[in-house]
Every structure is written in structure tokens, then in C-alpha cells.
Amino acid sequence: MAELTDKKTSTISLRRKPRWGESIIQGLLFLSGFLSIFITIGIVYELGKEALLFFQMPEVDLLSTITSTEWKPHVNKFGIWPLLTSTLLTSTIAMSIAIPLGMSVAIYLSEYASPKVRNTLKPVLEVLAGIPTIVYGYFALTFMTPLLRQIFGNDTVQIYNTASAGLVMGILILPLITSMTEDSLSAVPRSLREAAYGMGATKLEVAVQIVVPAALSGIAAAIIVGISRAIGETMIVAVAAGAGPNFTLNPFIGAETITGHIVRISGGDLSYDSIDYNSIFALGLFLFLVTLTLNIISQAIVRRFREVYE
Amino acid sequence: MKEKEVIQGFSNNLNARNRKGVIWHIIFQASTLVGIVALIALMLNIVNSAFGYVAYEARVDPDTFTVDGVPLEEQNKEQLLTLLQSELSRGAYNKLNNEEPFEERSRENVFQLIVERIIRPKVVAVWDLWPSLTQVDEIRATVAQDFPTAELDFVSWLTYDFVTRPQTSEALTAGVRTAILGSLWTIFFTILLAFPVGVGAAIYLEEYASDNWFNRIIQTNINNLAGVPSIVYGILGLAIFVRTLEPLTSGEIFGLVDPTTANGRTVLSAGLTLGLLVLPIIIINAQEAIRAVPRSLRNASFGVGATKWQTVWSHVLPNAMPGILTGTILAVSRAIGETAPLVVVGASTAISFDPESPFSKFTTLPIQIYQWTARPQAEFQSLAAASILVLLVLLLSLNASAVLLRNRFSRRF
Structure with missing residues (x-):
């Protein structure tokens, strides 16, 4: 009797059966997703912890780090400005190449080029984007620097200089800006262009006065991502920009950027808990915060100002 | 009369506007040309060296x-062997014999050894x-x-021997076998970490996660992680894998190395660090691939009574797999070319022995290029150029296989 009812209820039961296997799998998948949060926490915690140790060292104080123009670890001078100015210098040179060129190429590809030309040129850009940065570093040192020295003279241009690193970094960032800009230009609907042509606009006027403004949020995002990439770029400056912090705005003499400094300091067998060891965490944390802020701004621009078309 | 003036003015203006259009068209085209010229200059410069x-x-x-x-070039193998034995220390001679017995070596090989070891x-x-x-x-x-x-x-400088010889300090006999093997070992651990976790996270976000604040944070966070400079991952890897997990990454807890000399700067640490670096890229690519699988396929599977995981495993994943693999290959080629994080994690500056376990010291191809580039002598620049060619061929074949995969297996719904 009991057996019978049992059988009966089980056939008509609409309750969800617990599926342990499914739950375990779902848990594992959730953990995979959660690991990314854990990476961020790990970066903030580890970098923050060691950076804090750095600022607690008797040789270091926060005020002089922000104000001093000398970074000389061997005599305990830790002013961030020399590293910061050269980072800004290389990034500015890079962006002054990458923004105009990148936007021109993007406008050409999206508005002017025939589908055939576009389909051959886009892979070229992808190849440029896929080349490892160390190769660009080699290019800067063995091609761009000799070229600059030939143009401006060996006395003006040192073997290691920020101009060469910045110019090559511009070539590195070019495909990034081009592809992001091109994406947002292509997303502008055909009807907008047709309307402008109908009013008698020339091709240039359509491109510059109609399509570019309509895609402005995407272009701004591309530029900001490009800046963030330039600031975090390492191998080009490590190879070509010079080894040794130098407080200067002259692009033709050697100066070490934040990333270049981290690479040089950690190149040897760095011993734990030394002041150098802790200083790279402080610099790393600074880099992380700056690039994170830039990335968040770029995403916010896209979300806030994106023109949505049907 | 007035109307005519307006039309006149318009057509005057039109010429100027058209001229401007042509000029800018040329400027846009020239910019594109600059990009292509840069790529060509880059390639020629490498081949040139x-x-x-x-x-x-x-x-x-x-x-x-x-x-x-009888001059050296014309001596037979026995004479050369006698010479080798008398000029080299007994230890060095026995080591060579252990690598490959002299009886089995050809005369050319022995002659090569004499050039390398004695004439130098x-x-x-x-x-x-x-x-x-x-x-x-x-x-x-x-x-x-x-x-x-x-x-x-x-x-x-780029020869078959260059690819198969270990690293040495002599430019003429240096090779990149050590570096290539180091790269392969490193990438193996990168894939081991990043592929399952990355695909798992993508499945979670696309198939399981409901649209609540927590899952949105995970998504935003992944997008942000993709933009973090690679050197920051290197510092993270130094703190976590090299230092905190040193007993694990040096192999100490497995009793493989002496605790006093244990060092976390190993292949395993490097691979895991690069794994964290490419994880967000793999997740984002895999998400796109999964999103491209149409809803109807899932509904059909649910309709015949499949559970969620059965649907994902038997229908969503097989259809998304070409896209996932393409994205993974692209992420892996990014990892192969990374230099900065590995310098921070602690790649060895000069090792001539091949890595043979996860707990070996390591060098990789980009690290080798970096070290040769940084040396002032021209012959090392040439070695760097040759190893860049090796690296580019490796990356190009990976990318080509990704494109092939995409074209061969991609299905449109």
C-alpha cells in the first residue's frame, strides 16, 4: 500500500528534483567567473600591501615622493617626477602620431575605401597589432634611433632617447585606435549619410561633419584606451628610451619611464623586502590605478554618450 | 538676376569644396600608406640584420x-678525436661523449666541435x-x-642549427633551442590555467548568471582586467606565485628540490602569470562565441527534457567551440609574445640547459630577444633579428591556424 502511494506520487510529482551533479557544475562555473574578481582583489591587496611597506620605510616619505624631482634609490631619493615626466613625454609623442594617423586611416577605411581595399588593409592592421612589443622595441633601437640621429645629428640625439621610443609606440597604438574608431564609424547608419548627400554635401563633409560627430563617443573611447595603453607600454621604452631616471622634457636624451624602471630594477635577482622590491609595487599600483581610471572613463563615455540608432 | 548670383556663388563655392575634398582624400590615403610603410620598414629592418x-x-x-x-681541414676523424681529447679537459670530453658517443658522431660533427671548443x-x-x-x-x-x-x-644568422642549438655566450654558436623550449613549457601552463577557467567563466556569465549587481560587477571587472598593463600582472605574479606560493612553484613540497635553494622563479610561475594575463581575453572571446549560438538550439534541447548542463555540454559548447578555440589561439599568441611580465617574474639571464620540469628555471623567446637587443655588439643585434624571425614565424602560423579554424568550422545560423 505504502509502495503504491509512493509510486503514484513519484509519477505525478512536479517538484523539482535536486540534481547534485548540476549544482556542483554550476558552482565550479561560478568559481571560474569569480576568479576574475579574485585577480583584481589580488592586484589591489598585494600591490597595496607592499606599496604601504614602501611608504613606511624610514628612507621614504610621501610628501617628497610627490614633490621631489630626483629618483635615486641608491641615495634614498624617491621623487616620482622624473619617471612621470618621461612617461608623459613618450605617451604624448605616441599619441600625437597615433591619433591623427589612426583617425585618418579609420575614416579612409570606413568612408572611402572600396570593400576590396578594406578587406586587404584590415588584415595588415591586424598583423601590426599582433606583433609583440619587444619587436617594436628592436625596431625603435635599430631603425628609428639611427634615423633620428641622421636627421637631427648625433650630437643632439642620444643613442637612447624618448623620441624614438614614443614614435614607435605611436605605430604600435595606431592599429588599436584605427580598429576601434573604424568600428564606431561603421556603426553610424547609412541613412544619415544618404540624408547628408541629399542636402548636397561632399564626401568629405559627410565624413567629417556627419559621421565623425555621430561616432564621437566611440572615437573618444578609442583615444582614451590608446592613452592607457601608451602609459602601460613597457618593452619599447625598456629597450629604446634609456636606463636611468632623468628629469627632462627634451625628447632627444635618454630618460626612464615608470614601466622601464620596473623592468630594469626587477631584471636582476631582486631580493625580497628590499627598498627596490617594495618600490616596484608602489609604481605598479600607481600604473594600475591610472590605467584603471582611464579604462573606466572610456567605458563611461561609451555608455553615456553613445548615439543609439535603430 | 539675384537668383543667378546665388547659383554662381554656390558653384564657385562648390569648386573650393571639391578641392578640399580631394586634398583630404589624399591625406587620408597617405596616412594609410604611412601605416603600411611602417610595417614594411619593420620587416625589412629585421631581415636586413x-x-x-x-x-x-x-x-x-x-x-x-x-x-x-696535413692541415686540420683534411684530417680524418681519428686524428680530430685525438686532438679534441688532448685539448679539452677530461670532464668536458666525457660530457660531450655522454651527450652523444664519439663513435656515433660523424667527422663533420667532430670537426664542428673542434671549431666551437678549440679554435673558437x-x-x-x-x-x-x-x-x-x-x-x-x-x-x-x-x-x-x-x-x-x-x-x-x-x-x-637564421639557420636550422640556430633553432636547434642551446644558448651560448658566443655569437657564432648561439642558438634559441633553450628559449623555444622555455616558451613552449610556459605556454603549456598558461593554457592549462586559462582555457578551462576562461571557458568556465564565459559559460557562467552567458548561460547561468542572472542580471543582478554581482554578475554585472564580474562582467565590468573582466572588461577592466583586459586593459590592465601586462607589467602589473608581472608584479602580481612576483608577489603571489614566486614569493607567496614559493614552496609550490619551486617544487619544494613535492620534495624535488632542496628547501634551502628553492626558488619560485620557475616555468610554472611564469606560465601561471601569463595565464592570469590572458584569462580576461579568453573569457571575452568565449562569451562572444557562446552568444552567437542561437536561442532556438537551447530551447529545442530543453524541449526534449535536457537539463541545463546537458544543453550546454551537448549543444552550446560544440557549436561555440570553433569560436572559442580561435579566441584562445589569439590569446595564446599574445602570451607567447609577452616579455615584460616575465622579466619581472624573474626569467633567467643566461641559461644554456633546457627546461625539463615545471620547476626549471626558464628563459623564453621574447626574453632572449630582449637580452640580445640590449647588448651593444652588432652580432647580438643580428642574433636578435634572427630570433625575431623565429618568433614571428611561430606567431604567424598560430594566427593562420586561427583564421583557418574560423573559416573551416564557423557556422552561420
Whole structure:
């Protein structure tokens, strides 16, 4: 009797059966997703912890780090400005190449080029984007620097200089800006262009006065991502920009950027808990915060100002 | 009358506008050309350094080894072996014998050993490919004048031997086998970490996650992680894998190394660090691939009574797999080219032995390029150029296979 009812209820039961296997799998998948949060926490915690140790060292104080123009670890001078100015210098040179060129190429590809030309040129850009940065570093040192020295003279241009690193970094960032800009230009609907042509606009006027403004949020995002990439770029400056912090705005003499400094300091067998060891965490944390802020701004621009078309 | 003026004004203006249009069209085209020229310059510059004339002097004059009037080049294998035995220390001789017994080595191989170990040619001057092709006579004259004892040879720095020889400090006999093996070991651990976790996270976000604040944070966070500079991952890897997890990454807890000399700067640490670096890229690519699988396929599966995981495993994943693999290959080629994080994690500066376990010290191809590039001598620049060619061929074949995969298996719904 009991057996019978049992059988009966089980056939008509609409309750969800617990599926342990499914739950375990779902848990594992959730953990995979959660690991990314854990990476961020790990970066903030580890970098923050060691950076804090750095600022607690008797040789270091926060005020002089922000104000001093000398970074000389061997005599305990830790002013961030020399590293910061050269980072800004290389990034500015890079962006002054990458923004105009990148936007021109993007406008050409999206508005002017025939589908055939576009389909051959886009892979070229992808190849440029896929080349490892160390190769660009080699290019800067063995091609761009000799070229600059030939143009401006060996006395003006040192073997290691920020101009060469910045110019090559511009070539590195070019495909990034081009592809992001091109994406947002292509997303502008055909009807907008047709309307402008109908009013008698020339091709240039359509491109510059109609399509570019309509895609402005995407272009701004591309530029900001490009800046963030330039600031975090390492191998080009490590190879070509010079080894040794130098407080200067002259692009033709050697100066070490934040990333270049981290690479040089950690190149040897760095011993734990030394002041150098802790200083790279402080610099790393600074880099992380700056690039994170830039990335968040770029995403916010896209979300806030994106023109949505049907 | 007035109407005519307006039309006149319009057409005057039109010419100027059209001119402006043409000028800017040329500017846009020229910019594109600049990009292409940059790529060509980059490639030519590398090829230019990878081949060319080399003048080298022997540290030990081969004429001193002439036996009974027979010069070194014409001696037979037994004579060469006797010479090798007398010139090398017993330890070095036995080591060579252990690597490959002398009875089995060819005469050419033994001769090669004598050149490498005893005569030890030293590079005195290097020319790039372009001058080597156009100014042969000047080069010969310079060598004859400045280095009378030197030999001049046209050398391809990129040879089969270059790829299969271990690293040495001599430019003429250096190779990248150690670095290539290091790269492969590292990438193996990168994939081992990043592929399952990345695909798992993508499945979670696309198939399981409901649209609440927590899952939105995970998504935003992944997008932000993709933009973090690679060197920051290197610092993270140094803190977590090299230092905190040192007993694990050095192999100490497995009893493989002596705790006093245990060092976390190993292949395993490097691979895991790169794994964290490419994880967000793999997740984002896999998400796109999963999103492209149409809803109807899932509904059909649910309709015949499949559970969620059965649907994902048997229908969503197989259809998304080409896209996922393409994205993974692209992420892996990014990892193969990474240099900065590995310098921070602690790649070894000069090792000549191959990595043979997860707990070996390591160097990778980009690290090797970095170290050779950083040396001032021209012959090392040439070695760097040759190893760049090896790296680019490796990356190009990976990318080509990704494109093939995409074209071969991608399905449109």
C-alpha cells in the first residue's frame, strides 16, 4: 500500500528534483567567473600591501615622493617626477602620431575605401597589432634611433632617447585606435549619410561633419584606451628610451619611464623586502590605478554618450 | 538676376569644396600608406640584420694543429678525436661523449666541435644584408686592411642549427633551442590555467548568471582586467606565485628540490602569470562565441527534457567551440609574445640547459630577444633579428591556424 502511494506520487510529482551533479557544475562555473574578481582583489591587496611597506620605510616619505624631482634609490631619493615626466613625454609623442594617423586611416577605411581595399588593409592592421612589443622595441633601437640621429645629428640625439621610443609606440597604438574608431564609424547608419548627400554635401563633409560627430563617443573611447595603453607600454621604452631616471622634457636624451624602471630594477635577482622590491609595487599600483581610471572613463563615455540608432 | 548670383556663388563655392575634398582624400590615403610603410620598414629592418657578411678571427690559429703536413681541414676523424681529447679537459670530453658517443658522431660533427671548443672563432665585424649585397668590394677591402687574419663569410644568422642549438655566450654558436623550449613549457601552463577557467567563466556569465549587481560587477571587472598593463600582472605574479606560493612553484613540497635553494622563479610561475594575463581575453572571446549560438538550439534541447548542463555540454559548447578555440589561439599568441611580465617574474639571464620540469628555471623567446637587443655588439643585434624571425614565424602560423579554424568550422545560423 505504502509502495503504491509512493509510486503514484513519484509519477505525478512536479517538484523539482535536486540534481547534485548540476549544482556542483554550476558552482565550479561560478568559481571560474569569480576568479576574475579574485585577480583584481589580488592586484589591489598585494600591490597595496607592499606599496604601504614602501611608504613606511624610514628612507621614504610621501610628501617628497610627490614633490621631489630626483629618483635615486641608491641615495634614498624617491621623487616620482622624473619617471612621470618621461612617461608623459613618450605617451604624448605616441599619441600625437597615433591619433591623427589612426583617425585618418579609420575614416579612409570606413568612408572611402572600396570593400576590396578594406578587406586587404584590415588584415595588415591586424598583423601590426599582433606583433609583440619587444619587436617594436628592436625596431625603435635599430631603425628609428639611427634615423633620428641622421636627421637631427648625433650630437643632439642620444643613442637612447624618448623620441624614438614614443614614435614607435605611436605605430604600435595606431592599429588599436584605427580598429576601434573604424568600428564606431561603421556603426553610424547609412541613412544619415544618404540624408547628408541629399542636402548636397561632399564626401568629405559627410565624413567629417556627419559621421565623425555621430561616432564621437566611440572615437573618444578609442583615444582614451590608446592613452592607457601608451602609459602601460613597457618593452619599447625598456629597450629604446634609456636606463636611468632623468628629469627632462627634451625628447632627444635618454630618460626612464615608470614601466622601464620596473623592468630594469626587477631584471636582476631582486631580493625580497628590499627598498627596490617594495618600490616596484608602489609604481605598479600607481600604473594600475591610472590605467584603471582611464579604462573606466572610456567605458563611461561609451555608455553615456553613445548615439543609439535603430 | 539675384537668383543667378546665388547659383554662381554656390558653384564657385562648390569648386573650393571639391578641392578640399580631394586634398583630404589624399591625406587620408597617405596616412594609410604611412601605416603600411611602417610595417614594411619593420620587416625589412629585421631581415636586413638577420643576414650579411661576418668577419671573424680564430682565437687559436688552426695552423698550429697541422699534423705531418696535413692541415686540420683534411684530417680524418681519428686524428680530430685525438686532438679534441688532448685539448679539452677530461670532464668536458666525457660530457660531450655522454651527450652523444664519439663513435656515433660523424667527422663533420667532430670537426664542428673542434671549431666551437678549440679554435673558437671571434666575430670582429658584422655587416647588414643591404651593404653586403651592394658594397662587397668595400667590405673585402676593409677586412683586408683592418683584420688581415680574419675570415670573411656571408652568414645567415637564421639557420636550422640556430633553432636547434642551446644558448651560448658566443655569437657564432648561439642558438634559441633553450628559449623555444622555455616558451613552449610556459605556454603549456598558461593554457592549462586559462582555457578551462576562461571557458568556465564565459559559460557562467552567458548561460547561468542572472542580471543582478554581482554578475554585472564580474562582467565590468573582466572588461577592466583586459586593459590592465601586462607589467602589473608581472608584479602580481612576483608577489603571489614566486614569493607567496614559493614552496609550490619551486617544487619544494613535492620534495624535488632542496628547501634551502628553492626558488619560485620557475616555468610554472611564469606560465601561471601569463595565464592570469590572458584569462580576461579568453573569457571575452568565449562569451562572444557562446552568444552567437542561437536561442532556438537551447530551447529545442530543453524541449526534449535536457537539463541545463546537458544543453550546454551537448549543444552550446560544440557549436561555440570553433569560436572559442580561435579566441584562445589569439590569446595564446599574445602570451607567447609577452616579455615584460616575465622579466619581472624573474626569467633567467643566461641559461644554456633546457627546461625539463615545471620547476626549471626558464628563459623564453621574447626574453632572449630582449637580452640580445640590449647588448651593444652588432652580432647580438643580428642574433636578435634572427630570433625575431623565429618568433614571428611561430606567431604567424598560430594566427593562420586561427583564421583557418574560423573559416573551416564557423557556422552561420
